[in-house]
Every structure is written in C-alpha cells, then in structure tokens.
Amino acid sequence: MANMQTVFINPERCIGCRQCEFACAVAHSESKEPSLALAEDPVPKSRIHVSPGRAYNMSVPSRCRHCDPAPCEQVCPTGAMARDVSHDLVLVDVHKCIACAMCAMVCPFDAVTFHAQTNGMPARVVATKCDGCIERLDKGQEPACVESCKVDALLFGDLNTLIAANRRDVSDAVVAATKSQLPAEKLPATIAGWRLWGESAAHITEEI
C-alpha cells in the first residue's frame, strides 16, 4: 500500500504512564466504557504492552507490527492469522484459533498473548493481539493507544512521513557532529534530568 497508515513508536518519548494499555483494553471491551469495562467477564485485555527499560524512568511500548510477510501468519496451522488486505493489518480469526501459540513462538516482538475472549461465543482462551483498532478506523477514529498518548510516543499516520520527521532529528545531530557543533537539544531539560536520575541509579546498582 502506497500510503500505509500505521502506529509508529517513538521509544525515547515514552514515560511509562501505561495509559495506552488502559485505553487499548477499553477499546476492545464490549461496552467501550472505562467504568463498565472493568466489570465485564472476561475482563478485556490490552494488546499493547509497556515494558520497563534497563534503568528507572525508561520504558518502551510494544505492539504487533503487522509484519509483511508476517511470521505468525506463515506458521499458523489453522489459518487463523491472516492479512486483511483492505486495512493492511494482520488479524486473528478467534473462531479458527486453536491457542497452539505457534504465532507467539515466532513473533519477533513477543506481541501475541493469550486471553479469554467471547466474540459472541462462550469465553475461550485465544491469541490476543493488536487489530490496529480496525473498528475505530472504520469510524474515522485514531487507534485508541495513539489517542491516549499525550507525549507523542505513539503516532498514527503515513509511515514514511513519520520516519522522515525522525530522520530530521538524526540529520541535525550528524550535521552538528561534522561541523564540530553540539547537536540541537533533542529532549527538554526536564525530561533529560528525570532520565539522568534513572541512569545514575542504574549505574550504582551495576557497580555493586
């Protein structure tokens, strides 16, 4: 697809609030309401996962990258993992899924988890992963994780445009380096100070 709309992750901007996880779970609930979602059975699960980094104050959100070709799709014995051509997303057909976890074994990002889902049937543990918020996209909304992210660690848009935006930051640094100047400050001083504490605290632990 020429202008592929996707969720792009800026790991250095993630501050670990995990609001994307909450929003994702709600977006995949029956009610779509935070207060009601928590009372549903089974409780809806997030398909995006914020994992801690090496030091305090570092974290990375991780979700299905909807690879093409997708390793999960290639190994799925029942054809439950399949590409939706209209949205260019890898989706799970929960009725075909036999919870064998082959997809999880081959996923380079460990993005597939297994949780109970109903989908109009009795609850059954099946592969649970990002569906690109296909329901929301069809209504003209952004993916829930992107909407909830207030620090632009998760962005939705044309992949190449988003990559180009980040490339500018890199080129600033390269230009500065080759001209023996300091690179333009990429992070605000507040964030830099906050991260520095985490780095230093990790450093003293490593030294013990």
Next chain:
Amino acid sequence: MDTPDTLSKMSISNDAREMLVRAREDGIETVWDRLAAQQPQCGFCSMGVSCRNCAMGPCRVDPFGEGPQQGVCGADADIIVARNLGRTIAAGAAAHSDHGRDILEVFASLAAGETSGYEIRDEAKLLALAKEWGIEAGDRSINEVARDLADAMMEDFGSRKDHIGFLDRLPEQRRKLFEELGITPRGIDRENVEMLHRTHMGVDNDYANTSLHGLRTSLSDGWGGSMIATELSDVMFGTPTPIKSRVNLGALRVECVNIALHGHNPLLSDVIVQAAQDPAMIALAKEKGAESINLVGLCCTGNELQMRQGLPMAGNHLMQELVLLTGALDAMVVDYQCIMPSVTDVAKCFHTEIISTADKARFAGATHVSFDPQRGLEIGKQIVELGIEAYVNRNPDRVRIPAGTMDMMAGFSVEAILEALGGTPEPLVEAIKAGKIRGAVGVVGCNNPKIPQDHGHVTLTRRLIENDILVLVTGCAAVANGKAGQMLPESAEMAGPGLSEVCKALGIPPVLHMGSCVDNTRILTLAAALANYLGVDVSQLPLAGAAPEWYSEKAVSIGAYVVASGIFTVLGVQPPIFGSHNVVKLLAADLEEVVGARFAVEPDPEQAAKLICRHIEVKREALGLPFIGTGECPTDKVA
C-alpha cells in the same frame, strides 16, 4: 531466578540477602518484587505533572511540550508540580506533628495524673523546657509545671499565635529572614490546613508562593510538631545518654519469645518494655517453654528504644518483611508510619501475630489492641501475652535466623553531646575552627528499594568521616551505619586523622546516633546552638544534610525544613518535581539567594560526598576558616 549477584544488588547487608534467598525459595513476595512489578512507573506522576485535585480532571501536562500544556483549569506544569509538592510536604508534616500531638496529649494526661505506666523521668529537662517557654516553676509541684507546659504547647497546634514556641531557638537573623519572607510558622495545624487550602483549584496559582508556603509548612513540623515529640519523649522516657547496643536480624533469639516493636511512636513501646520485664510475664514465657522474652526494634520505634534503653535493633524499613522470614518472630507490634500493609500477608506464611495498636492505623489481618494511656501497663501486658501465646505455634523447623549481630553505640541527644564535650559547644567549635573536624552532616532518611538497601547511607557516611566530617544519623540511616560497624568508638579508625583524634579523645564514634526521624529536630537544635554560640546564622555554618535513600512524605517535609533552616541538602532519590523546570530551578538554585541553602539530587553516594565536601569547604572559606580550595575535591584523594 535470581542469582546471588542480583540479590546483592537489592541490599548490601548479609542478613537481608540471606532472607531474600529464603523469600525466593518459599515463594514469598517482598517489596523488591512489587517494585519490579510496578515498572515502568508513570512518568507523569514521577515528574509531578499529573493533578487529580478536582473533578474537571484528572489532568497531566506533556513534559515534551507538544501535548496538553495546561490542566482543564489552566494550571501549567509549574503550578501542578508546586501543588503536588505542597501537598506532599503537608502530608509529611502532618504525620510528624500528629505523632507530636499524641505524645503531648499523653504528657498532659500524665500531668493530670490520669495515666498508667508513665512518669516524668527527666525533671531537669522538664524544668528547662518550662523556663524556655516562660513558665514559672516557683515552688509548684512538677505536675503543675507540666500541666502549664502542656497547655502552652497545645497552643502551638492552633491559630492564636504569631509564631510557634521552639522557633526562638533559632538565631535572630534567621527568625527575621522568616518574617521578611512571610514564612514564619504560626501554628502547626494551621500551616498544614492552609497548604490544603492553597492547593485547592483556584487559590494559590504562583508556584513560588506555593513553594514558600511549603517551607513554612515544613518549619511547623521541624520546629513544631517533631520538636515537641522529641522534647516531651525525653521528659517522659528519659533524655538519651550514650549506650551500647546491637543490630541485625541476629538480635532475634531462638530460645526466647521474640517480639518486634515497629513504627514510630514510643508511647506504647515503652510500656511494652516494662511489661516484658514483669516477672509474671517472664514466668508465663518459661511455662510455655521459652527461656525469656526478647524484644527487638524495627524502624523508628526501635530507634526510640535503642536510644534510651539500648534495645537491640532487628533492622530498618526494608527489613520489616525480612524479619518475618526468620520464622522466629512471634509478634510484631505496630503503631504507625512506614508499616507496609504487606506485613500481614508475609506473616500469614508463618505463625507471627501482627498486633496493631493505634486506632488511626489498622491492618486487615492483624489483631487490634486499642492503645489507651490510662491503662498503658495493662495493655502492654496484654500484648506481651499475645506474643507468648503465638510463640507456642512457632515451627522450629522453619526457624532461620541469620547469625551474628554488630555492636553499635546510640544515645547521642544534644544534651549527651554537650556532656561529652564538657558542658559547652566550645571544644566542638574549636575543633571545627582548627579544621580537625571540617564540618558536620546529618545523614538521615529512609530506605527505598530503588537504591540498594543501605548502600547510599553507608557509602556516603564513610566518605564523609574519611574527610574529617562528623556525621549525625537518625532513622534508617542510623540502622544502616550501625550494621556497617561505623558507629562504635573504635570506628574512629575509619575516620580521617582530625576527626579520628577528636573521637578518640572523647571516646565517641565518628557517626553519632541522634534518634528516630522526628529526632532530626535534635540536629536542628544542635545547629541552632552552634550558630548562636558563634553569633552567626545557621546558613553560614559548615553543615549539610543528606537523605540518600528517602522514600516517604515525611522525608520531604524534613528536607524542606532543613533547607529552610539554612542547611544545604542532597537527596538520593529524585522528588516528583522534574516536570517543572521552574520549580527545579527554584529548589536547586534560586533558594540559595532566598534562605541561604538549596537542594541537590544525586543518587550516587560517591558523587554526593563530593558535593557535600565542596559545600563544606565553601562555608569554611566564607567564615575565614582554613579551607581546601573548591577546585580540589578532598574525596578525590581518598579513592
């Protein structure tokens, strides 16, 4: 699975590591597991830019500058961070001051002859306090004087005074400065209530103004609630004098009924010590097969008892779950503050009875024995009996007590330090002037699992004494240094040549135990006494404070009153203020121009030691004392 290597990164002490191994073997969760499970922790919260003070919110400001920059009400990062910091200080000050009020109320009841198990153990101190507070003793009975003092101190909690009583201990310059800045604490409860008012939506919307009131609120703790707690505890339970004690989980004795006293308030624990010495109680313990009753301290309740009675310490904050893992603790008696809700869960894995005693601090899964000072001794015995009953259920096969204890010395009240100096601060001042002692630093505060347990306290203290800086410790920092063997007269060998010489001459350790965390007021009192003696302001003295492993709201209040009193303070753990460049700048730089002191944040104790050594030399230079140039850092020579 954890390797010995990862366990060693959790704590530097072997007794803790041994119990952490057991926790893994038995599948028992501790504070370190829960910290790992919480990662990553929310950056909005840890930078202080989330606000949930009203129902238009909750709100958060994007610290990267592209998302929302104001809450629904319009508060920006500066206002939100200042609001949150203000409320944190108020919570910490409230905790200390409510503890002070509890002591004061029992003191008032004692004066009225309504208590059991309490007495005035230090009449001289009571009379000195009465004099300080302008109460004529005349030929009246000690109880009448006590009643008047109690009434006068009660007034400090209200709103009828223009300044709290103990503030007069400060040099005049400092009191004038507080007046000029409008931060003279007027009433203990008042400043806390006003902080809650100011941080309500639409009241104080100037981050600097809110932060200054934060200092005032903290001063109402340091020179108010906490100081009342310390001074009246001395009157009722005795002013500490140097005393030998021991520390480590090895303080538990396999052959005895083991009861740990945990929390902060000495009111109940003191009567439990009396009850445990009762022959009838000891006879009951023997009847159940134990040799005797062994009491051990935890956290600041333990510090209070260690300071006055030499009671051995089982450990500090992060040992409270691990002490249960010995399988040898029969009862843990808790009052309040810093008692993890998890202790009842860990206790369920063993026979240990958790006994809560404060009606304001109850724990699901604990046995509650409501403390009543009118029946103090009777309740003390009831609690000891519960411990003896629990001992019967101890499974000897599950007992695993890490061997050995470390000797340490406690009991350095201001009175005891002056006594050691021969009744006057002069020898200390002369040693500082001559450069034998370059300065003094209060290393205080908690444990925090984000820092390897005790590493911050022990390393920083060691570097400071090596550089001839006298270290005063309280709270968890005192326990950490005791465990590291840095608090014995023989520890003078670890100190630099000047400090070592002074310590040996006086027979004191280079690291002096000044008590529990409310007893940080002893450090304030000593600092003010030195300043008054020299006729200078506190901020001119070669002093510093450090809280290398702090975690609690109380510690934020302590840090704030230490800085407001004029003492540079280094924090090991970052406070949730980094989302506001302006608040950080105010606290870490601009406050120097306002109160003559500022904060620094540095998790690495080696680096913190350098910051403090440099600071002390700068202060020495300004006083015209021999100094080491700031370009050259003394600690560089040590490493």
